[in-house]
Amino acid sequence: MNREGFQQTYGIIGKSPEMQEIVDVVQQVAPTDITVLISGESGTGKEIIAKAIHGASKRSQHALVPVNCGAIPEGLIESELFGHEKGAFTSAADMRRGYFEIADGGTIFLDEIGEMPLSTQVKLLRVLESGEYIRVGSSVARSTDARVIAATNKLLEYEVQQKHFRPDLYYRLRSVNIYLPPLRNRKEDIPSLVERFVKEISEKNKIQFGGFTDNATELLMSYSWPGNIRELRNTVESMLVLESGKRIDGYDVRKYLREQPSVLTERNLPVVSNKTVEQAERELIYRALVDLKSNIIEMKELLTGQLSGANDSQINHTQPHKGNGILTMDEMERRMISGSLDRNKGNRRLAAKELNISERTLYRKIKDFGLQ
Ligand SMILES: Nc1ncnc2c1ncn2[C@@H]1O[C@H](COP(=O)(O)OP(=O)(O)OP(=O)(O)O)[C@@H](O)[C@H]1O
Numbered sequence: 001m002n003r004e005g006f007q008q009t010y011g012i013i014g015k016s017p018e019m020q021e022i023v024d025v026v027q028q029v030a031p032t033d034i035t036v037l038i039s040g041e042s043g044t045g046k047e048i049i050a051k052a053i054h055g056a057s058k059r060s061q062h063a064l065v066p067v068n069c070g071a072i073p074e075g076l077i078e079s080e081l082f083g084h085e086k087g088a089f090t091s092a093a094d095m096r097r098g099y100f101e102i103a104d105g106g107t108i109f110l111d112e113i114g115e116m117p118l119s120t121q122v123k124l125l126r127v128l129e130s131g132e133y134i135r136v137g138s139s140v141a142r143s144t145d146a147r148v149i150a151a152t153n154k155l156l157e158y159e160v161q162q163k164h165f166r167p168d169l170y171y172r173l174r175s176v177n178i179y180l181p182p183l184r185n186r187k188e189d190i191p192s193l194v195e196r197f198v199k200e201i202s203e204k205n206k207i208q209f210g211g212f213t214d215n216a217t218e219l220l221m222s223y224s225w226p227g228n229i230r231e232l233r234n235t236v237e238s239m240l241v242l243e244s245g246k247r248i249d250g251y252d253v254r255k256y257l258r259e260q261p262s263v264l265t266e267r268n269l270p271v272v273s274n275k276t277v278e279q280a281e282r283e284l285i286y287r288a289l290v291d292l293k294s295n296i297i298e299m300k301e302l303l304t305g306q307l308s309g310a311n312d313s314q315i316n317h318t319q320p321h322k323g324n325g326i327l328t329m330d331e332m333e334r335r336m337i338s339g340s341l342d343r344n345k346g347n348r349r350l351a352a353k354e355l356n357i358s359e360r361t362l363y364r365k366i367k368d369f370g371l372q
């Protein structure tokens with residue numbers, strides 16, 4: 001199949017050199033059993049690429065089993081992945097098959113692999129090397145023929161340095177590393193993505209689309225899209241629904257952007273192609289710094305609000321501060337989490353993404369802070 005046909009089959013939009021190179025690699029690796037690591041910021045299309053690899057493989061008639069390593073509590077992850085025997089632990093009333101067993105003959109998609117606990121990483125390495133695993137509570141090794149695709153929006157090399165990720169597993173995983181550059185570095189893909197989303201959303205919701213002014217298109221092209229393609233899609237959807245039928249201009253677009261253009265310049269990186277992993281890593285570091293900066297700004301705002309609004313009833317709640325007007329770290333954290341949950345209407349997955357912590361960590365903190 002040629003590249004265009006392939007992209008059409010799997011709904012992968014984009015003709016930028018970066019996207020073309022990615023699609024070529026996907027087409028080359030799909031028919032093999034090679035383990036693939038897909039990295040890139042949130043919303044860049046890691047899942048869509050994983051689906052294409054599975055769909056174009058000889059395993060496509062079998063299951064593609066997605067596992068979000070960041071959402072499973074640490075104590076349960078091994079029994080979820082490898083299964084358990086009856087009575088293996090208190091709540092194990094019955095034997096349960098694990099995802100590796102279910103994915104036999106197919107593909108297992110280990111999303112957010114950077115969140116996998118170290119003790120489980122050893123076991124994953126064993127499956128990758130020998131195809132063998134052991135159910136929790138058993139001593140019998142079983143084998144599986146599951147192809148592994150892993151994804152991460154973390155900088156795994158950094159996780160290795162921090163001793164959160166095993167180097168041997170990292171090297172094993174990155175033999176084929178598909179890096180998806182952020183949308184701001186392949187802006188030429190924006191118009192075709194917008195066109196596709198407009199078509200899909202207006203057909204699905206039976207909405208009349210009145211078109212974009214040049215100004216609106218320019219703004220969509222110059223915005224940095226920190227949430228990448230997911231954010232672009234959501235923005236187009238909101239605009240189509242709420243501005244239904246009218247010609248959308250720059251002013252309208254601006255209302256739907258998460259950040260105002262003054263912040264954009266900071267995120268507007270020079271265009272980097274996906275030539276080397278080092279470049280990719282540099283970008284992820286840059287991104288982490290930008291996130292860190294915005295966290296600091298948010299903390300400063302919280303503190304300023306605290307100091308200037310001592311009578312603000314909003315600030316009066318349990319365990320407020322140390323009596324000197326300064327919030328404790330715990331309290332600041334609690335507020336950031338509660339604010340993020342409010343902004344995301346209680347959606348924990350979105351809140352975890354916004355806070356750049358794993359869902360598991362968020363669950364724990366919600367519990368610790370009694371936020372539910
Ligand atoms: N190249 C693309 N063409 C068309 N749609 C895309 C493309 N890339 C991503 N999308 C769409 O953007 C959304 C986000 O993509 P996806 O879920 O694959 O991102 P992700 O990298 O897995 O994000 P996360 O790290 O947050 O899980 C989905 O709706 C997906 O269909």
Ligand SMILES: [Mg+2]
Nearest residue numbers: 046047111151
């Ligand atoms: Mg994903």
